[in-house]
Amino acid sequence: MNTSATPGSIVLTEVGSKAVVLALDDHQVAALRAADLVTVSPAVDGRWKIKAGRKVGAIRVGNLEVEVTPKVGLANLLFFLGYAANPGFRPEDVAGVPTAGLWPALATSLIRHTRRALASGPLHGYATVEDALPLVRGRIRFGDHAAARPGVQLPIEVRYDDYSNDIPENRLLRTAVQRMLTVPRLREADQSDLIELDARLAGVRVLPQGAPLPVWRPSRLNARYAPALRLSELILRHCSADPGAGRYAIAAFVVNMEKVFEAFIGVALREALSSYGGHTETPGKWPLDVGQSIRIEPDVLHLVDGRPVAVFDAKYKIEPRAAKPTNPDVYQMLAYCTALNLRSGWILYAQGTEPPTTWRIRNTDTTIGYRPLNLRQPPEQLLNDVNLLAGLAMHEAAVPLQHPA
Structure with a gap:
């Protein structure tokens, strides 16, 4: 079954028979094909047919939003993803997620778990820092100093341990929070909550898009962080965002079922x-x-x-x-x-x-x-x-x- 539509919000079902026909420009077609969430093929009158397959998720390309809902339900999808990456992922980590859309489900779950993680304040720990300072702190990196400033005494390339909130656990949380702030269809309340959580993690470095995720090990000290960390890893592995380097802002979450x-x-x-x-x-x-x-x-x-x-x-x-x-x-x-x-x-x-x-x-x-x-x-x-x-x-x-x- 084909349905004609105009760019806006399109919801399809995994392996469904429904196809949507609408007008797209070349940039939208290229972005949809690159995300590989749906198939995009020529239709009549210069329009394009969009159909779902075995991949589920959501993508926003400018003012066009396409979501493919999983037949297993959003909560089970998120659980399968989390458990496959880490058997410590528990059903309660995604319990109570909204059913009205992937983006709200991810945002609401992340807010709930991150708020619980930060209830007693952000964790602090010792992190190794490499920096150039006007004085000696920790150990001098002689090789790096000679390569960067031959014959110049100051500043000095050093390595030292600093006690701060800029630790792997907080980097994961803050990066996931900021990633979620780029996605569409969030309620104003969710956006406000994410902004508040981001402010509570001020001073924590944000991981660049595509960077390897930092390793964290479960312990007594970070036990209250564990559900939020597992969900953050899930988001960062599968959710990508381009704030508009090309013609359109793009956000995508795509998985092969x-x-x-x-x-x-x-x-x-x-x-x-x-x-x-x-x-x-x-x-x-x-x-x-x-x-x-x-x-x-x-x-x-x-x-x-x-x-x-x-x-x-x-x-x-x-x-x-x-x-x-x-x-x-x-x-x-x-x-x-x-x-x-x-x-x-x-x-x-x-x-x-x-x-x-x-x-x-x-x-x-x-x-x-x-x-x-x-x-x-x-x-x-x-x-x-x-x-x-x-x-x-x-x-x-x-x-x-x-x-x-």
């Missing part, structure tokens, strides 16, 4: 399988042939004492009439089981339309299990389903539980 599903399942299974010893590869890498010229890469491969014991493959198929096992998927898993010398393998579908099924392959001892996962259910229940599947797979592989999950 197929990759999100595979990454989430990989981490969730790795955590569940850790109770059985060994190690988990995501993806696994193993030769298919004797000459080792052909490689297989199942999404999740668990090994104990260097021997494969369980294999899983995740399939993100949520289109109507497509979310059920296909012959190629089963053939692929049979090849995995044969090369790995396993008696069973598991195919995990997102939102399957068929009940759980197990196939016994003729003339072999191999069974292949199909398990649909309901990605719309609460994260705790989904993680529980993954734990149960891991336990079933390891039971069939006759690997005993080493310690309580």
